[in-house]
Amino acid sequence: MEGAFRPNYLEKISPMKNGVYYTTLQHYRNGERIEKQSYKTQEKVATLLDTKDLPKVSSIDSYAFSHDEKKILLGTDLEPIYRYSRRGTYYVFDLMTKKSTVISEKKIQSPTLSPDATKVAFVYDNNIFIKDLNTGDTILITSDGEKNKIINGITDWVYEEEFSFVRAFQWSKDGTHLAFLKFDESKVPKFSMDIFGKRLYPEKHTFKYPKAGENNSKVSLFVYQLDNHKSKEVALGDDPYYIPKIKWSEKNHILSVITLNRHQNNLKLIFYNTESGQTKTILNEQDTTYVEVPTSLTFLEDNSFIWSSEKSGYNHLYHYSAQGKLKRQITKGLWDVTDFYGLNKVNKIIYYQSTEGKNTERAIYSIGINGKNKKKLSPKRGTNKAYFSADFSYWINQFSDSKTPPIFSLYETKTKKKLKDLINNHELKEKLTAYSIHPKEFSTIAINGYDLNMWQIKPSDFDPKKAYPLFLCQYSGPGSQMVSNRWMNSNDFWYQMLADKGYIITCVDGRGTGFKGSAFKKMTYKKLGEFEVEDQIEVAKALSKKSYIDDSRIGIWGWSYGGFMSSNCILKGNHIFSMAIAVSPVTSWRFYDTIYTERYMRTPQENPTGYDDNSPLNFAKNLKGKFLLVHGSADDNVHLQNTMRLAESLIQANKNFEWLIYPDKNHGIYGGNTRLHLFNKMTEFIFKNL
Template sequence: MKKLLLLLLLGSTYAYGQRSFTIEETVFGPSKFSPKNLYGQQWIKGEDALSHLDGSYQNLIIRKLKDNWQDKQLISVGDLQTALTATIPDEQFALRTFPTQYQWIDSNTLSFVAAGQKNSYGVSYDVTKKNIKINSIIPTTAANPEYSTSNTHTAYLIDNNIEITTATGNKIQVTKDTVDGIVNGSDNTHRQEFGIKKGMWWSPDSHKLLYYKKDETMVSKYPLPQWDTRVASIKNLRYPMAGMKSEEVTLNIFNTQTGQYVTLQTGAPKEQYLTMVTWDPNNEYIYVGVLNRGQDHLKLNKYNATTGAFVKTLFEEKSNSWVEPQHPLIFTSNTKQFLHQTDKDGYNQLYLYDTEGNLVRNLGYKDVIVIDFQGFDNKGTKAYYIGATNNGMERHLFEVELKSGKTIQLTKINGTHNASVSDNGNFILDQYSNLSTPNHIQIINKKDNKAISILTAENPFVDQIDLPKIEFKSFISPDGKTPLNARITYPTNFDASKKYPVMLYLYGGSHAQLVTDRWLGGVGYFDMYMAQNGYLVFTLDNRGSDARGRDFTRITHRNLGEAEMADQIVGIDYLKSLPYVDSDNLGIFGWSYGGYMTTSLMTKHNDIFKAAVAGGPVMDWKYYEAMYGERYMDTPQENPEGYKKTSLLNKASKLNGHLLIIHGAQDPVVVQQHSMDFVEQCIKAGKQVDYFLYPTHEHNVGGRDRIHMYDKIAKYFDLHLKK
């Protein structure tokens, strides 16, 4: 048995109730049994005050320091409805709840989007006067709205083209492309890798719109059969597989005052990735992270916003594995300095640069990984962020002084914190949970660290559900030094003198973490359902998964699945050593990358599991898209041995045990060809495999069909693992 750090028990939780979950509650349970919460929490600018929605979602509540943070009703949904009707009488609004996505513009004005029958409206609401100002009018057919800084213009997409409307309803047609494969302003550029969440950016003065223009006419069309007509039809998806021709992207600027267009001179080669797109606060420059297709060389380039001309490369990052930019630059109040996030020194942290590319200061703190940047204090001297700590198990709020780099951890209680600091930097709004705490919200005075609780949620399962016991475990990976986090969910009414079948649930891929110190330890409702039905459920986050730093992730380069499987086997060996585990009846379940891991273990380590379910599984990385696949595997031309080793198509003959493959017929992420080719290889090898298709679903099975899916999985394990 491999060396392991045995049984680091971080916590456990019990609750006693009357029944187990139903199969329907594996899908709808999270909303039915969610702990009590306060939604729409926000600090109000310029005041020692915050707001949130009440429990009915009908009213906006305000809490002020001068009132000892007691709750008072500020605005009702009826107030908004009245103001909207008075301002836009020819439109019909039906606000069922107070808008959860409202934003405070100043201490007296908030903004939100109101959907009418004819159009959607971006509006500002004056809290004192209780009146509405229209900032934008957006067609109901529009997508991806982007509001200018001054709220005078709104850009949005109609199909693959960009339009702009003014507050008075005037329209400006920015692009008029009709060629199939030319896409403007879309957040689905570079397949949303590299932290891309938008495809349009307004200049700070609201005069210019910067946007992606994607040319994918040269990218292969991948056919997705549609079954909704008597004769099936084909929907074509532009899908650049690893090593094949990829899209070509430019960044363009439209000037709303002159009507002129400028293209940033990002240069050749055309197949590169344009990331980290950021406007200079003074409207003079645009900063772009230019990443080569090999994804191992990043240049942060500066461009003239008037001419589009290249100005200079501020700095470069290179790696023998990959560079993965995920965040735009964040300018400080000193407009000649910005924060850049990178894991180049081991952990994703903040670095302060000037606009000439000189490193001013490393603002990183120990091995803390920056997860979510929270902004600056009103003086611009301190920055705040949520950071991952305790080997990725916890999330805490940190404060760092830009001038000195001095860093303070502001939240202390173990668990997962989502916290923010008031405008003046004096108070912390802290919401957290941990394994035994469903939800707690408090206001902390930074000066004396005294806290006032404004919500303590009770366990929502008490007197209703027999909740399984959940424990955290820690192991050491086969490298002899790297801690691995894991979680066990025990069968209800667990008896150590009995033997139980196991369902191992895993993902294992990048940008995902399943085990954290939060309510229930991150256990899913299907996991608890299986535990209530007599299974011991086990999950381990292997190397390659998220929130553990550069080296933890890069171990998988050019060889996906190998280190991950080695780590999972550490956990499996531990399970097999337990007297109450039925080692002859082990099952494994995973989706997407987890489906790949599941099938890998069923073929490469085929003497462990008796039954398995692989959902939407990658079977051969040459069929996967270039942006993700080439980051980890390089191209098939560059890494033929790696692709051969990690492919499961040539290992179907080694399949042992019962394997159920589930796939969505409309999957645009892991196309169905993966599983179909594997099934074909199983047929040729004389191996039996079970296969189930969800005809109308994409990469995930949603809605009520998900109940059907979980029922199928549970029954499959019952059939093969229960004696």
């Protein structure tokens, strides 16, 4: 049954400003409600909104409070565009008057309330609008928006995919200015793909997609002043190639801007002063490889800020003055800060997640902004994730390990006292006792001079005197992690079934993966697919020497970057791998987008051998084993072109292989029975060929 082993998760919660309450979106037979609940008692305090009282709103897909929490921005009928972007119908609901106002009769993107909640800015057809909620008037901020040419206030495809944000405009703290990015993608090459659907003729979907070495959008920064209705372009100097973040500081007139050069190894934090019109570079980080964009830029009242950086060799938190002078490194050690939850500005305590203790685990800590009085908040070893109240007085811990499905527990931060388990998934754990669950065995394996993290699943009736087929799973991309002590995902249940059928499943994170320091992660720079493939081949060789492994039956699979890897492994490692499955693989980094690819490879013009020496396209003649190639025809991320070119290379090398194309499916290959069909196909292929 679909979802039979899916754990229960806590409904998405939105902390309220006073730290005492939070809200959740609850689904009922006769509609949906936004309910206010108490952290301490976990009881419902009030129903803030009920869709049965809103005749035009049948469902709520998203909601957000105004700064004063007197209005709610509701999203409904949202339709996906790409990975994060959505367009839909939005309303503003006034909690005082109980009245709702539709922002636009047309489907819009990224509506955002002004700080005083009297206005809302949004994007429609690549232009920015501001609606006055008191008068109902809507004004046009930009007028040059045009599909596949100019985008205002919304990121282009590659920014959305690689910098992980869509809304490219922000209100100033006092609501007097609106900062926004403009993307001129007129010189970016177009990519098109057929959408077959059910019509007589397919539709052609065309969008701008910059492949490695090609033109990107020209991005510029503007600030719109509401009182005079004028926009001013901000001169950032040196014509920055990327602007991956804009954020207003605690000072109304200071806008912070992060810029990157094309190589992504020269990152600047720039302050723009709206009063003087001047810009100043506050911070500059450089590297011989690349610099990660910090996710934890947080301003204090004096406009000093918290910043994350890998400059020590691991990702840590730093406190800088408003002038960019380092005050102190807050966290230190041979481990990474993996999430920043925020700063309690009253007592100057920071809350974060890290790998301290073990890099395959996550723990929750607090520490003073002065770097003192560090405390571990999470009591159990495994994977911990935190959801804090607005004033950090309470927090909910999501805990799991490889043997424990997610447990959500409420804690009092100051006393560390657990108040209540909110969700424990005991029923799921009990249900699984009726099945043969094979625990993951965690260890390390010495490969190419490094102790690599590994887990292994063996059949429940494992007999060391028998020889079993070995099936490797991996992703292997830069900074990724597959070997972690957490609860099973859907693939893990598939691995359980395969183990039950007599396969040994193994996963190893090789060189270039994450959370073992930046040097380990960045050693694959300019040669993606070299060390990672060497490591998987050597893993297979090392394990093949075990008496309980049948060295003639070793397979590997992967999806996306993992498919790039599994393709390379069966071609370059044809002496050890007898079978491989590649789903949605990159087969040449020349086909992939600029931001991701050039971050690790530079451009094909600068590094042609790095692109070609490890491309599966150039090793098709080496195929000896059984190979299954899978792709979705509407993959806007890793284009079908990758699989088509590899298929052609294999055909011209007169190599036998199997392949399967899923019509109109994107990179995730899902919808209806699609995912079930895919895993049935892969399972049959494994049973037949391994």
